[in-house]
Every structure is written in structure tokens, then in C-alpha cells.
Amino acid sequence: MHELSIVMNIVEIVEENLQQSGAKAVTEIELEIGSLSGVVIEALEFALEEGIKNTILEHARKNIIKIPGRARCNKCSHEFDVDDLFTPCPECSSFDSTIMQGEELRIKSIVVE
Numbered sequence: 001m002h003e004l005s006i007v008m009n010i011v012e013i014v015e016e017n018l019q020q021s022g023a024k025a026v027t028e029i030e031l032e033i034g035s036l037s038g039v040v041i042e043a044l045e046f047a048l049e050e051g052i053k054n055t056i057l058e059h060a061r062k063n064i065i066k067i068p069g070r071a072r073c074n075k076c077s078h079e080f081d082v083d084d085l086f087t088p089c090p091e092c093s094s095f096d097s098t099i100m101q102g103e104e105l106r107i108k109s110i111v112v113e
């Protein structure tokens with residue numbers, strides 16, 4: 001399961017950071033997940049419940065921020081919302097566009113005690 005390995009990765013990153021800071025527990029973690037990142041939010045939430053048991057994140061409040069996809073057309077410079085990587089420009093129908101946001105998959109912040 002793709003999402004569970006993402007959660008394992010998140011736990012690893014957080015534990016490394018906390019070892020350096022000397023904090024004991026995480027009270028809150030904020031994740032930014034782009035709609036084009038390939039992550040299914042519901043699956044990620046489920047994986048979080050399972051994957052953080054007996055880790056430093058076990059009692060953390062989880063805040064998942066969804067980032068919508070945005071692209072800019074390379075032909076006419078029009079900016080538009082995209083749900084997948086194969087959305088044509090609504091102005092000129094070109095498929096030649098650059099993704100500006102929506103591929104995020106990152107820890108935005110953690111709150112420790």
C-alpha cells in the first residue's frame with residue numbers, strides 16, 4: 001500500500017527531527033497533499049491511523065491540507081485548475097502546460113512538547 005509507506009517515511013522524518021531538538025512528543029502535525037501527488041487522502045488518513053501506533057506521532061492531532069492542482073498554459077499563458085496531469089488548456093485546448101501547484105507531499109509543520 002503506497003500510502004502506508006508514505007506514513008512510514010513521515011514518521012522517520014519527524015523522529016529524526018525530534019531527536020535533534022530533544023522534544024518528547026508531537027501534539028500536532030500538518031501535512032500538505034496536492035491533488036496531483038497521486039496520494040488518496042482517505043487512504044492516507046487510514047494509513048496514518050495504523051502507521052503511527054507506538055510512534056512519537058501516536059497522539060498527534062493530524063491536519064491534512066489539500067492543495068488543488070493549478071497549471072499555466074505554455075502557449076497562451078492562461079492559468080487554470082487541473083484535476084489530473086492530462087487536462088488541456090480551457091482557452092486554447094493545448095496540452096502543453098506547466099504544473100504550478102498540486103504535486104505537494106510534505107510536512108508543513110509539527111508542534112512538539
Ligand SMILES: [Zn+2]
Nearest residue numbers: 073076089092
Ligand atoms: Zn492555452
